[in-house]
Amino acid sequence: MAAEGQWLTFLALILPFLGAAVAPLLTRVLKHNAAWVLALIPAFLFFHFAGFLELVSQGQAVAGGYPWVESLNLDFSWYLDGLSLTFILLISGIGILIVLYSGGYLKGHPQQGRFFSFILMFMGAMQGLVAADSFLMLFVFWELTSIASFLLIGFDHKREAARRAALQALVVTGGGGLALLAGLILIAQVTGVHSLSMLLSTGDTLRQAPLYLAVLLLVLGGAFTKSAQFPLHFWLPNAMEAPTPVSAYLHSATMVKAGVYLLMRLNPVIGGTPIWETVLPIFGGTTLIVGTLLALRQTDLKLMLAYTTVASLGLLVMLTGFGSEIAIAAAVLYLIAHSMFKGALFMVAGIIDHETGTRDITQLGGIGRAMPVTFGAAVLAAFSMGGLPPTFGVLAKEEIYAGLVDGTWAALLTAVAIVGNALMFTIGFAVALKPFLGDRVETPRPPHEGPALLWIGPAVLSLAGLLTALLSSLSHQFLSSPMASAVAGEQVSVSISVVPHFGLPLFLSLVTIALGLVFYLAIGRGRNVMAAVLTAIGWGPDRGFDQLYRGVVRIAAIVTGIIQNGRLDFYMTATFLALAVALLVPMIGFNELPAMPTFASLYFYEWTVLAIAFIGLGAVIYARNRLTAIVSLGIQGFAVALLFMLLGAPDLSFTQFMVETLSVVILALVMTRLRLSPADHRPLGQKMLDCSVAVLCGVALGLLLLRVSQVPFDAALSDFFAANSRVIAHGRNIVNVIIVDFRGLDTLGEITVVMVTGLAILALVRIRAGKPAANKDA
Amino acid sequence: MRTLIFRTTAPYLASLMVLFSIFVLLRGHNEPGGGFIGGLIAASAFAIYGIACGVPSVRRALYFHPMAISGFGLLLSASSGILSLFQQVPFLTGIWTTVDVLGVPVDLSTVMAFDIGVYLVVVGSITSIALTLEEREDV
Numbered sequence: 001m002a003a004e005g006q007w008l009t010f011l012a013l014i015l016p017f018l019g020a021a022v023a024p025l026l027t028r029v030l031k032h033n034a035a036w037v038l039a040l041i042p043a044f045l046f047f048h049f050a051g052f053l054e055l056v057s058q059g060q061a062v063a064g065g066y067p068w069v070e071s072l073n074l075d076f077s078w079y080l081d082g083l084s085l086t087f088i089l090l091i092s093g094i095g096i097l098i099v100l101y102s103g104g105y106l107k108g109h110p111q112q113g114r115f116f117s118f119i120l121m122f123m124g125a126m127q128g129l130v131a132a133d134s135f136l137m138l139f140v141f142w143e144l145t146s147i148a149s150f151l152l153i154g155f156d157h158k159r160e161a162a163r164r165a166a167l168q169a170l171v172v173t174g175g176g177g178l179a180l181l182a183g184l185i186l187i188a189q190v191t192g193v194h195s196l197s198m199l200l201s202t203g204d205t206l207r208q209a210p211l212y213l214a215v216l217l218l219v220l221g222g223a224f225t226k227s228a229q230f231p232l233h234f235w236l237p238n239a240m241e242a243p244t245p246v247s248a249y250l251h252s253a254t255m256v257k258a259g260v261y262l263l264m265r266l267n268p269v270i271g272g273t274p275i276w277e278t279v280l281p282i283f284g285g286t287t288l289i290v291g292t293l294l295a296l297r298q299t300d301l302k303l304m305l306a307y308t309t310v311a312s313l314g315l316l317v318m319l320t321g322f323g324s325e326i327a328i329a330a331a332v333l334y335l336i337a338h339s340m341f342k343g344a345l346f347m348v349a350g351i352i353d354h355e356t357g358t359r360d361i362t363q364l365g366g367i368g369r370a371m372p373v374t375f376g377a378a379v380l381a382a383f384s385m386g387g388l389p390p391t392f393g394v395l396a397k398e399e400i401y402a403g404l405v406d407g408t409w410a411a412l413l414t415a416v417a418i419v420g421n422a423l424m425f426t427i428g429f430a431v432a433l434k435p436f437l438g439d440r441v442e443t444p445r446p447p448h449e450g451p452a453l454l455w456i457g458p459a460v461l462s463l464a465g466l467l468t469a470l471l472s473s474l475s476h477q478f479l480s481s482p483m484a485s486a487v488a489g490e491q492v493s494v495s496i497s498v499v500p501h502f503g504l505p506l507f508l509s510l511v512t513i514a515l516g517l518v519f520y521l522a523i524g525r526g527r528n529v530m531a532a533v534l535t536a537i538g539w540g541p542d543r544g545f546d547q548l549y550r551g552v553v554r555i556a557a558i559v560t561g562i563i564q565n566g567r568l569d570f571y572m573t574a575t576f577l578a579l580a581v582a583l584l585v586p587m588i589g590f591n592e593l594p595a596m597p598t599f600a601s602l603y604f605y606e607w608t609v610l611a612i613a614f615i616g617l618g619a620v621i622y623a624r625n626r627l628t629a630i631v632s633l634g635i636q637g638f639a640v641a642l643l644f645m646l647l648g649a650p651d652l653s654f655t656q657f658m659v660e661t662l663s664v665v666i667l668a669l670v671m672t673r674l675r676l677s678p679a680d681h682r683p684l685g686q687k688m689l690d691c692s693v694a695v696l697c698g699v700a701l702g703l704l705l706l707r708v709s710q711v712p713f714d715a716a717l718s719d720f721f722a723a724n725s726r727v728i729a730h731g732r733n734i735v736n737v738i739i740v741d742f743r744g745l746d747t748l749g750e751i752t753v754v755m756v757t758g759l760a761i762l763a764l765v766r767i768r769a770g771k772p773a774a775n776k777d778a
Numbered sequence: 779m780r781t782l783i784f785r786t787t788a789p790y791l792a793s794l795m796v797l798f799s800i801f802v803l804l805r806g807h808n809e810p811g812g813g814f815i816g817g818l819i820a821a822s823a824f825a826i827y828g829i830a831c832g833v834p835s836v837r838r839a840l841y842f843h844p845m846a847i848s849g850f851g852l853l854l855s856a857s858s859g860i861l862s863l864f865q866q867v868p869f870l871t872g873i874w875t876t877v878d879v880l881g882v883p884v885d886l887s888t889v890m891a892f893d894i895g896v897y898l899v900v901v902g903s904i905t906s907i908a909l910t911l912e913e914r915e916d917v
Contacts, residue, residue, distance in 0.1 A: 650810035658818035668909035731807040751899040758903030
């Protein structure tokens, strides 16, 4: 039973990727109706994982996995407690609706299959991210979500804005991913564990470690980039270049919450310290206020929603950092509520855009009568967003105020939360009411209700926001309480319901709503004020990103200009000088120069061979003609090969002979090919420089060889090869056996290099010839 | 370089060198030799043939593009290593078998296939470079 469950969970984790592989084919056959089939994948995930609810709500966790790369401590392992399970259910549940919605939204789009493929890929990545137990698996899936997001934002890759936004998101979140990797490695170093489940049982180890601050900063680097905290929030609104299903799914309901997930997941082991309780509320609170104010300025429905997503993420970070039990419960409730209402509102914005041809709020009005279902869904979702009963949003908001009333900074954070929530109330109802009510405004297309594929998503999500609130005891038992317990690291039971109970939170809610109404009535003026303020500031992180980006490119160009200046003689001089320095400096610096060698008496034929080598060298130096010099170099090489032969290394000698022959041939060919003048025309200064570098290299290598031969020789390896070459590898030629058997992998690498070098030279020669490469293959 | 004597002897010289290179390749496991050296010998054979009789005739004689030969060699070497996976031993572990050819036992091994791959990579890459350099620009 357990094994079978394990197998099914594994299947569930890879199924989206398999789906991504077949989606394009399926879409070619079924057109947009492929959505109905592909939605079965998230449906399977949803029901499979919902099966664990019973167990997890009793405070247990479902763990399992397979070893992957054991030497790297990498397992394909999962750990499902209240936190990951709730996330998975959100991902797969909303995933069903998003797949269906994409079917309607991109109906007839030539690349719809590709879109389905990307969406499923993302679903698999996100699911793996929250299910992952081993650190490395968490990181791999974390980066996969960034890549999937890159592909989806840049889906409409022919538009420059989409390409820029995609690249920006990838750079910001990918950079954060690297910080996360470093953070995870540090955690593994400090605690000695490699999986989240084991990390959670290490207690205070991490908090008391000297490296705590470094770990915290790196983890925050990952979380804040992914969850778009100010001042790294700018990529998220830009990501609205993606088709609306993507905005609804990745950039509001799921992916951007990965950072919050990470903070919540690590809260039991790194949270609760003074710095945690300072940094998180500051960044979160700032993001909340900045996000809502920027949202006020927008007229594009999607951008308004995007900035409130930034604000909501700020709120979540603030609550997580606040750290009290009720604040965590509030964060959990708000996270669930936000995924539902924001997903719904984005889809509503998409439907409006799809059916009327515009999503500019000032160009829309009075379309409610033509689109009743969409209108209903929008209003219900806005109720949740504004925190009005009887929706899930109200539970979250009451709990937020209950959580913030006591503790340090309570008054300030409560004020921040009230202003933020009031502004979100305003934006929520602006999106849900303004386009639908009032006088009919002429739109590019006459408004009409979209097909079922489109309105199912927002309708189900906003109804879910209603049902989960009405059945609050059930949703607390299975979702909120287990999740809050996992985040807090101890048993937390959430009990809030929609029935109003008098107290400070209710009063604060009323204040929020009143404030929200005031803002709503003044939204036009607020927009103008914000626009004026932003124009006055003029600069923002978005532009800063561009400046940074251009700066990096410019520096790269300068560095390339210096290092890769295209002069071959410069490259050669630099390379050989570096070689000489690398050899000489350590030898002199560590006083490792060789002792004066004792010369054995040589036989006369050995003298002869040495003399040949010297004559060859002399000829190289004195040759007036380059061809003569090349051939003379060959003479010297042959002499060395002869020495190898005499000293008992036939394999080496053979190879040396062949290499020398071929180098002479190829050098001569290169010379004729490049049409070099036969004589050497270097000026004297250049000659002196080249000469010194050559001498330096020669001396360095000579000293190195002497030094090596004076170190006591460890014969363990040669004894091993001598003893085993015949026995294990069935070969008497030890050199060859080493090459092809004992060190076969090295050889495989070497021949790959040989081939790649060959290809590169081929390409270079053909460029030189100035002809297209194709017509020469014959 | 197109002297009559050279042009007449080059084909014989080249074929002898290729033959010798194969000999060196195959005996490499027990005597001095092996894929690298064999490959270099064969590459010089093709270079000589090219200098004497022109690049087109070498290309015709080789039939395949030298880079394709090189690529095939790399594939052969890599796949000879993969064979070991089926025997549950690590990548590139040598597997030996003895085949009876006309009453003479002949040892065959994945190591030999690997060495042949090395030979082909070296021949292909170097010949490819040499031939391209030898080619007249107006060809």
